[in-house]
Amino acid sequence: MRSGDRLALARLITHAENRTSALPAIMRAVHPHGSGAYVVGITGPPGAGKSTIVDRLTALLRAESATVGIVAVDPSSPFTGGAVLGDRIRMQAHALDSGVFIRSMASRGALGGLARATGDVVKLLAAAGFAWVLVETVGVGQTELDVMKLADTTVVVFVPGSGDAVQTMKAGLMEAADVFVVNKADRSGAPGLMAELKFAAHLQYTGPTARRDVDWETPVLATQADSDAGTADLLDTIRRHRELLEASGALEARRAARRRAELRALLAEELTGSLERRLAAADLGRTVEDVADGTIDLYTAAEAIRPMLSLGPS
Ligand SMILES: Nc1nc2c(ncn2[C@@H]2O[C@H](COP(=O)(O)OP(=O)(O)OP(=O)(O)O)[C@@H](O)[C@H]2O)c(=O)[nH]1
Ligand SMILES: [Mg+2]
Incomplete structure (x- = not known):
């Protein structure tokens, strides 16, 4: 896997998904190679445009020759390993690119285990040398929240007209969000939704549950991912967040806290x-x-x- 064998990577990922008895030895062996990747989580309701955004971010990163590993997690789907969510189809532009590796993950009943399996897959992709790992997960439930905790930067995607998206947002996701995106911004209702999210972001920023290790008020961006509008701005914003985390030492502190939590879990x-x-x-x-x-x-x-x-x- 370390020498770029994609089949080997795919096989190791299968061990992580199936929680086989070989997994502890695998994770021990990859451990020294695992911390180079920057992990971005992208979550939001079904059909919000997450895969399209992941696809555009991947294209932008590939234009700079950065390598990208993609994990699409769907806790509601019983299928795994293969073509769920149509992600494979939409991502075919990258399918022949050796700098991109795409894997779909779904629950095999054990919901609680999905976040851990995803965490191991992210570590495998990092050890395989991918510079960026993008984790897409649908919805805003507890499993998705656990999956998003794996990310260094978490992007939450909304679409106009999806009802009381902000009110029904799973408690905890507000705090976990580092960037809000209103996709399909061509739709009516986009300005209202953006204003609502900005208000929520500001309340969060000034409220008692805000993370104070960095000075970051969750920005609200508009995108039209299918026509690539706003996606370069989104990548710039992710980069700004990354630089702030790195420069302040918060990235390492947060990763250390994450590892402690992973061990306890x-x-x-x-x-x-x-x-x-x-x-x-x-x-x-x-x-x-x-x-x-x-x-x-x-x-x-x-x-x-x-x-x-x-x-x-x-
Ligand atoms: N009008 C419009 N359609 C878009 C936009 N972005 C994506 N779409 C379309 O919306 C549909 C869903 O996009 P996906 O990227 O598959 O959304 P998703 O959030 O990954 O969906 P799931 O993974 O199934 O939850 C597709 O038909 C896209 O082409 C946009 O900005 N405007
Ligand atoms: Mg998708």
Whole structure:
């Protein structure tokens, strides 16, 4: 993979997706090579134009000979590895370009695992030498939020006429957004939506949950991605954000915080899995039924069950 073998990269990504037993050794081996890439997350409602934006950003970066890895994550789709979302079709312009690698990811039931799998795929792309990694994810739910936490710069895309987009935005995404984009800005309603987003961005900037490590008020940009309007400005804005993060040391501090959180999440995930296996295997006898029919209370039951779960290494 390190010498540019795309098939090898594709195979390693499959290990990450399927959480195979080879994965820990793979991630250990790529670890020394993994921190060069700058990661941009692009999220927003279905059909907002995220893939089109990713495609345009890729073209702009390729014009400067920068290499680009793309991960399209769709938590609502059961398909994986192949052509989901039509991204492959729309991205065919880059399909034969050895400086671009595109991969679609989808849930195979284990929603919680998708963000972690995506994190590993981003690390693999970084280790493979891609200078930029663009992560597209649809929607604004918890999984998407977790996926967006992988990004150094997070772009949230809206379209005019999509209802109360700002009001219904998942709590936490407002804080996670570094750039707001109103795509399909040719539509009526764009100026109103932009004003609304600017107001929300300013409230966030002055509010108690603002991140104070850098002085950055989330800008609101207008794009028409299908005709490439505003996309160069978007890339410039992403670059400005990157430079600010780098110059202030915030990029390294945020990445360190992210790694700590990733470790905690990995351990918690392993412990939960181990606990569930033990619970399934343990002979809980009548205790569960006694709780079910109200004969005994929860605390008494938990006390009886706890010794049967002997929680050692998973
Ligand atoms: N009118 C207009 N159409 C656009 C614009 N940008 C993208 N589109 C079109 O909108 C449709 C959806 O674009 P995508 O880029 O696939 O949107 P997406 O957010 O990636 O969609 P999902 O991944 O399915 O959630 C496509 O038909 C695009 O050609 C724009 O600025 N104006
Ligand atoms: Mg898409």
